[in-house]
Amino acid sequence: MSVTVRVPAKVNVQLAVGAARPDGFHDLANVFLAVGLYDEVTVTPADELRVTCEGPDAGQVPLDRTNLAARAAVALAERYGRTPDVHLHIAKDIPVAGGMAGGSADGAGALLACDALWGTRASRDELLDICAELGSDVPFSLVGGAALGTGRGEKLTALEVGGTFHWVFAMAERGLSTPAVFREFDRLAEGRDIPEPVASEELLDALAKGDPDALAATVSNDLQPAALSLFPELADTLAAGRAAGALATLVSGSGPTTAFLARDPSSAAKVAEALRTSGTCRSVRTASGPAPGATVLGRPSR
Known part of the structure; x- marks a missing residue:
């Protein structure tokens, strides 16, 4: 019994950066475009939370609870009063540490996969709220397409795209x-x-x-x-x-x-x-x- 989620990379066609805020972040006008390079995250019930990874540069991916996929599983489990006892397997095809939101993609993929596996039926708004807690790029990894991200990049407005x-x-x-x-x-x-x-x-x-x-x-x-x-x-x-x-x-x-x-x-x-x-x-x-x-x-x- 497992769930696999495919999640895309992104390119920023515009990244406008404001001055540093008191909290250390920067306000952004971040125009995201999802592109067809994908990671796949497979979630399977397990005796405890663990992460494995394969693919290009998989050795650079943390396999402990700092991994965004693991953090996503923990965040959803905490909201629904359960333990995050799952095996998260990440098949990497998005470049690691490459500015294409590969880690964020894994977080969004794990969140959606755990929601499907556990039957939590979290609303899209709730999933996006958890994504925003995980990181600035994670919400866009969930929704894909094209979007304008404001705030830290986590507040999304869908954009129309008229071609490929x-x-x-x-x-x-x-x-x-x-x-x-x-x-x-x-x-x-x-x-x-x-x-x-x-x-x-x-x-x-x-x-x-x-x-x-x-x-x-x-x-x-x-x-x-x-x-x-x-x-x-x-x-x-x-x-x-x-x-x-x-x-x-x-x-x-x-x-x-x-x-x-x-x-x-x-x-x-x-x-x-x-x-x-x-x-x-x-x-x-x-x-x-x-x-x-x-x-x-x-x-x-x-």
């Missing part, structure tokens, strides 16, 4: 810590007035029309200078993708994965091949978006 956008992602040789990138953002911003983060109307219009050229002209990431400061070699990867014909290049979220928008699947294949032979990255993947959020693939039989 084709992406190439280049994985770097090492990871970047999200808190470290935000600290570097604060250091680089010291002494400057940071405007309130606002979503670009032009970008939202480009998404709604499904226009890759218009989207390419409006994508932005306020964390990119900080990521490049900590990992200067990413500039070479961005340049290689630009030279190969990508419509737009940017660091995905806090990095270090770099994202390249292409006009169509054949253009994406060309950019991907150029990046594979550039010597500037570890591996390359193609994916399109929007993609659905966390989805139950198999429910328990009673």
